[in-house]
Amino acid sequence: xxxxxxxxxxxxxxxxxxxxxxxxxxxxxxxxxxxxxxxxxxxxxxxxxxxxxxxxxxxxxxxxxxxxxxxxxxxxxxxxxxxxxxxxxxxxxxxxxxxxxxxxxxxxxxxxxxxxxxxxxxxxxxxxxxxxxxxxxxxxxxxxxxxxxxxxxxxxxxxxxxxxxxxxxxxx
Amino acid sequence: xxxxxxxxxxxxxxxxxxxxxxxxxxxxxxxxxxxxxxxxxxxxxxxxxxxxxxxxxxxxxxxxxxxxxxxxxxxxxxxxxxxxxxxxxxxxxxxxxxxxxxxxxxxxxxxxxxxxxxxxxxxxxxxxxxxxxxxxxxxxxxxxxxxxxxxxxxxxxxxxxxxxxxxxxxxxxxxxxxxxxxxxxxxxxxxxxxxxxxxxxxxxxxxxxxxxxxxxxxxxxxxxxxxxxxxxxxxxxxxxxxxxxxxxxxxxxxxxxxxxxxxxxxxxxxxxxxxxxxxxxxxxxxxxxxx
Numbered sequence: 001x002x003x004x005x006x007x008x009x010x011x012x013x014x015x016x017x018x019x020x021x022x023x024x025x026x027x028x029x030x031x032x033x034x035x036x037x038x039x040x041x042x043x044x045x046x047x048x049x050x051x052x053x054x055x056x057x058x059x060x061x062x063x064x065x066x067x068x069x070x071x072x073x074x075x076x077x078x079x080x081x082x083x084x085x086x087x088x089x090x091x092x093x094x095x096x097x098x099x100x101x102x103x104x105x106x107x108x109x110x111x112x113x114x115x116x117x118x119x120x121x122x123x124x125x126x127x128x129x130x131x132x133x134x135x136x137x138x139x140x141x142x143x144x145x146x147x148x149x150x151x152x153x154x155x156x157x158x159x160x161x162x163x164x165x166x167x168x169x170x171x172x
Numbered sequence: 173x174x175x176x177x178x179x180x181x182x183x184x185x186x187x188x189x190x191x192x193x194x195x196x197x198x199x200x201x202x203x204x205x206x207x208x209x210x211x212x213x214x215x216x217x218x219x220x221x222x223x224x225x226x227x228x229x230x231x232x233x234x235x236x237x238x239x240x241x242x243x244x245x246x247x248x249x250x251x252x253x254x255x256x257x258x259x260x261x262x263x264x265x266x267x268x269x270x271x272x273x274x275x276x277x278x279x280x281x282x283x284x285x286x287x288x289x290x291x292x293x294x295x296x297x298x299x300x301x302x303x304x305x306x307x308x309x310x311x312x313x314x315x316x317x318x319x320x321x322x323x324x325x326x327x328x329x330x331x332x333x334x335x336x337x338x339x340x341x342x343x344x345x346x347x348x349x350x351x352x353x354x355x356x357x358x359x360x361x362x363x364x365x366x367x368x369x370x371x372x373x374x375x376x377x378x379x380x381x382x383x384x385x386x387x388x389x390x391x392x393x394x395x396x397x398x399x400x401x402x403x404x405x406x407x408x409x410x411x412x413x414x415x416x417x418x419x420x421x422x423x424x425x426x427x428x429x430x431x432x433x434x435x436x437x438x439x440x441x442x443x444x445x446x447x448x449x450x451x452x453x454x455x456x457x458x459x460x461x462x463x
Contacts, residue, residue, distance in 0.1 A: 028226070033306035033315070035241035037434050040306045041313065041355075041380065061285050064190075068197045072204070078307040079314040079342075079350055082215055083204030084352035090197050130311050133209060134357050139379035160329040 015168050019062040020070070021136035021166060023050030026157070027074055041142050047074055048122060049157045051089045052115050055096030057165060060152045067093035080126075081144045090124045095121075107159070115158075116151045123147045193257045214458050220345035225317060227348035230304045238437065285308055296409075297443040299323050303436045304348070307376035310378055313356035314339070317439060320347040330442045336430035337401065338439055344373050351439070354382050354414065354429055362404035363414055374399070374414065374427055380420065381426040389390075395419050409444045 026046035033040070047070055054062035071086030079087070096103070097116045103111045123143055131137050208215050249256070284290075301319035319325050321344050331338040331351045339359065342352035354360050359376040370392065372384040378429070387393070397417045403410030415429040 028233060030309075031230060031305040031316075032237045033303050033434075033436065034237055034244075035434050035437075037432070038380075040433050041310055041378075043306075045309060064194055068328065069199070073200070073222065075204075076219050077226060077305070078222055078309060079219075079312040079352075080309075081205060082208030082218075083201045084311075086204060087198060087201035090194070091199060094194055117212075118292055122233060126311055129205070130357065133205060136357060136377070138311060138357050139377045142378060143379075146310045 016061050018164060018168050019050070019054040019058055020066050021065075022072070022161060023047050023054065023062065023070055026050045027070060027077070029058050031077060031145065042146040044146060044153050045074070045085075047071075047085075048089060048092055048119060048150070048165040049154055050161065051093050051114070052096050053158055053161045056100055056111060056114075057095075058169065059100065061169075062093075062124055064097070071155050081130065084129045084133070085127060087129070088126055091125070092118050092122055093142060099106055108155070111158070112151075112154060115154050119147060119150050119154075123150075183431065193436060204425065215413070216343065219350075220343055220348075223343070223348050223350060224320070224345040225315060227304055227318055227345075230316065231302070234304050252433070297324070299443070300323055300438055301325075301349075301442040302438055306433070311357075313353040313376065313378060313433075314342065315351050315436060315439075317349050317351055317441070317456075318347065319441065320345045320349050322347050324442050324443065325349050326347055326443070328375060328410050330401075330412060330444070331439050332412065333431055333434070333436060333439050336415065337408075338431050338436065339439060340407075354427075354431075355433075361408075363394075363399050363401045364402040364410075367394070367397055368392045371402055371404070372425075381420065381428055383420075384417070384425040384427060387425065393417070393425060418429050425444075425446060 001156070024047075026049065030043055034043075051062065051067045051070065055067070064169040067089045068086050071089035072082070072083075074080070074085040074089070075082045096114075099114060103114055127138060127140060127143055216399045260341040299319050301317035301323070303315045304318050305316035307314050307316070315338075317331075318361060325341055325344050327341055327344050329341045330342060337354065339351045339353040339356075341349050341362075343350040353376070354374065355376040355378065357376055357378050359374075359382070361374045361382075362371070363374045364371045368389065371386075371388040373386045374382045375385050378384045384399075395418055399417055401408045401414060413430055415427040415431075418426050418428050420426040449463055
């Protein structure tokens with residue numbers, strides 16, 4: 001079905017923006033003060049999950065360029081050294097895209113395993129980059145706990161994004 | 173459909189273009205890191221602009237989050253209302269005695285000061301602000317507040333809550349600012365132990381408990397001693413409560429901050445008239461290190 005009228009085209013454009021908008025929303029959500037004891041320092045980087053999910057399922061709607069841009073915004077807002085999240089999210093997207101066929105042909109647990117692997121690399125790289133840029137080693141323990149929480153929460157977020165995916169982007 | 177040689181060539185070109193774009197962006201990320209490391213005014217302005225733009229959105233989003241947290245807290249409080257009441261009564265009695273002591277000391281202090289012709293420090297001015305974002309994650313410890321240069325916030329000023337020192341103003345936008353928490357990797361603060369007056373530099377390492385470095389006296393350390401700002405460097409006044417000294421499991425001397433990060437809702441930015449606009453010590457130090 002090709003969009004013909006203006007409203008149809010606008011509707012499609014809005015739907016196609018969904019992955020980027022959702023991921024940016026996740027980024028903002030991860031910045032909110034949720035006031036739970038101890039959560040702030042181990043709050044999972046939710047935008048990373050968005051970039052991975054859409055990198056696997058709809059890379060045409062969330063490109064590497066978008067991942068890079070979202071990373072820059074995350075760096076600016078979260079107070080991380082500029083470029084760190086940009087590189088990490090770009091690599092996450094690249095990994096998801098490169099292994100896309102494999103993930104699509106397997107059940108969710110395999111995708112989850114892939115995400116765990118990618119985020120492990122992401123956390124290690126972030127730690128390393130911060131170490132080099134700050135000249136001093138950050139405590140690895142909070143990062144480790146944050147990584148575990150990230151892996152644990154991914155199925156929930158993937159399910160929610162899957163729902164949005166099916167509801168708004170079903171036809172193709 | 174059979175792939176003709178031209179479509180195959182097109183696919184290869186497309187793939188090459190994709191690879192090239194990926195490499196270019198990775199290079200751009202490293203370039204950004206270098207630019208950020210050079211810490212030009214441009215990067216700073218970019219950050220404040222981005223934060224200024226997003227703060228209204230975060231403010232709106234953080235209200236329902238705060239309401240939810242409040243509701244959960246209310247339910248939790250209801251369960252402990254009786255025990256808490258007894259505890260509060262006891263504490264109240266204790267505080268009454270302290271109040272009496274404080275009144276007595278205040279008059280005595282006033283009298284002694286008048287005897288000595290003591291010159292009082294400048295009076296402090298306050299700006300109150302709401303915490304709108306608590307940048308999550310293990311790699312950067314800072315919060316965003318909804319007050320900026322428009323409200324009189326300046327870089328380097330102290331940020332306090334009811335419990336004690338929260339951190340320092342790190343970046344100032346028009347109507348928002350970033351507060352670097354004491355636990356951040358980039359936070360360095362001259363402090364002293366209250367009873368022994370031992371001086372030290374408190375350095376964050378992204379864990380919940382910052383480390384005490386360069387202790388001037390390592391022999392008379394008593395865990396549980398109060399840690400307060402020492403006022404060195406001329407950015408913060410001496411005597412602001414910071415936390416309690418503890419011995420870390422790794423043998424390092426650490427500080428358990430008085431301020432609970434998750435309880436931060438409103439903070440006060442304090443202007444002690446000490447020239448908060450001068451470069452905070454850590455910048456002076458890194459500049460000195462680079463030479």
